[in-house]
Amino acid sequence: MDVIDLPKQVALRKAAWVKWYAKNKRSLMKMDREILQLHLEAEADTNCLACGNCCRSLGPMILPDDVDRMGKALRIKPSAVIERYLRTDEDGDRVFRSMPCPFLGDDNYCAIYENRPRACREYPHTDRKKFYQIFSLSVKNAETCPIVFKVLEKLTAGG
Ligand code: SF4
Ligand code: SF4
Numbered sequence: 087m088d089v090i091d092l093p094k095q096v097a098l099r100k101a102a103w104v105k106w107y108a109k110n111k112r113s114l115m116k117m118d119r120e121i122l123q124l125h126l127e128a129e130a131d132t133n134c135l136a137c138g139n140c141c142r143s144l145g146p147m148i149l150p151d152d153v154d155r156m157g158k159a160l161r162i163k164p165s166a167v168i169e170r171y172l173r174t175d176e177d178g179d180r181v182f183r184s185m186p187c188p189f190l191g192d193d194n195y196c197a198i199y200e201n202r203p204r205a206c207r208e209y210p211h212t213d214r215k216k217f218y219q220i221f222s223l224s225v226k227n228a229e230t231c232p233i234v235f236k237v238l239e240k241l242t243a244g245g
Pocket of ligand 1: 140141146187188189190191195196197198199202203206
């Protein structure tokens with residue numbers, strides 16, 4: 087699946103997905119195990135190293151613990167991490183100064199993978215509990231991430 091096509095493909099399906107959610111909201115609350123299975127299948131079917139779309143286009147929120155970990159990984163002080171790599175966005179959150187992420191390599195490897203920010207570890211969230219709480223966010227994330235797109239496609243198949 088070409089990630090460039092994802093926004094268009096989501097636009098084609100969004101109304102059906104939202105309709106499915108309205109109809110299945112209650113049962114979705116008890117479907118975390120099924121969704122985790124869909125996530126694992128989609129993940130196995132997707133090569134993040136051939137994608138890197140999240141690291142190129144989304145700006146993860148960077149928490150104080152992330153700054154400390156990144157500083158240790160880079161062997162610089164937390165204040166230097168902030169000065170060199172981060173800015174404060176319009177919501178008051180710390181994010182990378184620019185995207186694509188400065189730690190994303192040409193081969194789509196993350197240079198600080200073991201110490202990457204929590205938001206990076208948790209993305210694309212389709213393996214988390216209480217998925218029903220992030221259905222709308224996931225529709226948005228499906229525009230960026232093929233894993234999320236595949237999960238929503240399978241989840242909502244059959245109406
Ligand atoms: S820190 Fe690593 S995982 Fe996070 S956006 Fe940058 S390259 Fe991607
Ligand atoms: S998590 Fe999703 S968007 Fe990020 S690299 Fe993997 S498939 Fe691409």
